[in-house]
Amino acid sequence: MTDKENLKLKLAYVPGLRGVVLSEIKNKTNFEIVGEDKDAFYIEYMDNFEEVKILKTVSRAYLVDRSANYNPFYISNHKSILSDLIKIVKSHNEANSFKSFKINCAGSDSKEILEIKEYIRHEFAVGEKDEADLKIYIAKKDEAWEVGIQITSRPLSLREYKVRNMSGAMDPTIAYSLNYLCELEKYETYLNVFSGSATLMIEAGLNYDNLEKIIGFDNNKEHLSLSVQNIKKAGLIKKANVKEFDVKDQPDLGSFDVITSDLPFGMSISKGEDLESLYKTFIEYCEKHLNEGGRLGVYTSQFKIFESLISRSNFKLEKEVKIDLITNENEYLPVKIMVFGLGNLK
Structure with missing residues (x-):
């Protein structure tokens, strides 16, 4: 089982909005910011994802795990790392929220990534799709590798009040x-x-x-x-x-x-x-x-x-x-x- 002590939530935002996002986090939450990436803040993992969803300046939120070992080869041989993250995300959403998946990773056609994709298809009964519900990434971050799963099927920036998306509409x-x-x-x-x-x-x-x-x-x-x-x-x-x-x-x-x-x-x-x-x-x-x-x-x-x-x-x-x-x-x-x-x- 994944050690939840190592997990973080990553809050991504539109490039340029850092100051506004930081103000909203400080004004609306008690989150402790424990790290920062390009256009994203990291906070400690919490079981209540609803606390993240109140933030109106955050575009997307991810559940992430990081280790020097988590390259695609390692993940392909330790698929439970990815599986545990997906199960946590699914447990915070309605049963049929995730019907498709997509993995973003360098070397997406490599043997290791193809094995991981096949595992996800079989384990979670989801198909691969470009506009997917379950969004996964594996990326090198400094000296470590980061595995992330978007915590919702839709980006947080896609508001519920939108009847449909109008071309050129404001984010x-x-x-x-x-x-x-x-x-x-x-x-x-x-x-x-x-x-x-x-x-x-x-x-x-x-x-x-x-x-x-x-x-x-x-x-x-x-x-x-x-x-x-x-x-x-x-x-x-x-x-x-x-x-x-x-x-x-x-x-x-x-x-x-x-x-x-x-x-x-x-x-x-x-x-x-x-x-x-x-x-x-x-x-x-x-x-x-x-x-x-x-x-x-x-x-x-x-x-x-x-x-x-x-x-x-x-x-x-x-x-x-x-x-x-x-x-x-x-x-x-x-x-x-x-x-x-x-x-x-x-």
Whole structure:
């Protein structure tokens, strides 16, 4: 049997969000951080995985075991090491949560890995699949080898309120982080411009009970339809509202303490639309409708254009977080969360 004293839980996050993740761990839990990897923290093993699931900035969580011996050859000859980890993870999930598996490891076609795959198929009656429920990795970490199993069939970043995944939709852990950096606990009213599938609105509504008014608007009917479904599934239909407007029409919805936006770019803007003109209109709109002492929080890959335009406004940069977003092509896209103040901040 695996010695649980050697086990750790690994909390992985979007590259760039380290500071926000660390703050959430310290503010919400009593976890002791015992190590750190690139874009991940290690904490001591605990039997209650539900305590990990409350963290909104963590993308994925893994049960891990580490030893200098745990190379693929060793694991292929001591398969109970992997089997014990899988059994622990399965015991913390519903019976039919894991119907498929995938192993990430260098030399995935080697004799040793093929033996391990065959063992898992037979022992746990699961098939191999790219988009698998049971995610396993074997990796060299410094002088040791690490074996890890994702503790849930879905990444923690895939929220239950998502009716379906919309192409280009904002990662909920990033949305939560943007809201956190805006210090929503100090405010009462919230507007989301270019609201899309309502990820920012829902993350705000679920995590900040002090917000009395949450409104979003978008000019895309498909986005609006999906956002209403997501809001309803999140149980926020009485708290959060979306409307069909175009920012270029300068809709008058009142004034707000906080305005946020996942700014459109590339394929997400209308054909023939000028990005610089759109951002300029957005900034002007926010200046008119943000309360004195309020905050503007934006997320964009086109931050150079946005920074140039907003420097000519009355907004002052308060915070920024640089993120390396992993695209569907497994390439890094530099993006930024930026938080601006208007007047004397609360």
